[in-house]
Amino acid sequence: MNSDKKLYTFEEIKQKLANYCVYQDRCHAEVEQKMREFVLIPEAKEEILLYLMKENYLNEERFTRSYIRGKFYLKNWGKIKIKMHLKQKGIHDKLISSCFDEIDENDYVKIVRKVYENYNAKLKGLNDQQKKLKTVKYLISRGFEYDVILEVSD
Structure with a gap:
C-alpha cells in the first residue's frame, strides 16, 4: 500500500471527484488521472465513473x-x-x-487575420517576404491551416 496517499472513504472520494468536475469541465482521462491520487480498487473506479456520467458531472x-x-x-x-x-x-x-x-467560420478567419496582422506588425528589420514567411510559420505553429493563412495573407 502506498503510504503517501491519504485515505478517504468511498463517498468522500466520489464527492471530491464530483467537485473536481464541477469546477471545470473534464474529460475521462483527466478524471482517471485524478483518481490515481486515491487508493481505489478497479470496481470502485468504475462505479465512480458511472456515477459521474449518470449525474452529468462527466460529459x-x-x-x-x-x-x-x-x-x-x-x-x-x-x-x-x-x-x-x-x-x-x-x-x-x-x-x-x-x-x-x-467555432463560427467568419470568426475563424477574423482571428487568423488578427493574429497574422499582430505578429507581422511586431517584426522589425525584415523585408516583406521575410516577414510574411515568419508570420506564416508562426500561424502554422498556432495550429491554423495553411490554406486559411494564405487566404488572409494576400
Whole structure:
C-alpha cells in the first residue's frame, strides 16, 4: 500500500471527484488521472465513473465543446492544434469533428487575420517576404491551416 496517499472513504472520494468536475469541465482521462491520487480498487473506479456520467458531472461532448471554445476564443489556437490536444486527451476524432461547429467560420478567419496582422506588425528589420514567411510559420505553429493563412495573407 502506498503510504503517501491519504485515505478517504468511498463517498468522500466520489464527492471530491464530483467537485473536481464541477469546477471545470473534464474529460475521462483527466478524471482517471485524478483518481490515481486515491487508493481505489478497479470496481470502485468504475462505479465512480458511472456515477459521474449518470449525474452529468462527466460529459465528454460538453468537455470537448468547452475546450474548443476556450482554446479558440481565449487563446486563439487554430483547429489543428486544438484537435491534436483533444486527441492527446483521448477524445475520438468523430466527437472532435462534430464539435467544431462551436467555432463560427467568419470568426475563424477574423482571428487568423488578427493574429497574422499582430505578429507581422511586431517584426522589425525584415523585408516583406521575410516577414510574411515568419508570420506564416508562426500561424502554422498556432495550429491554423495553411490554406486559411494564405487566404488572409494576400
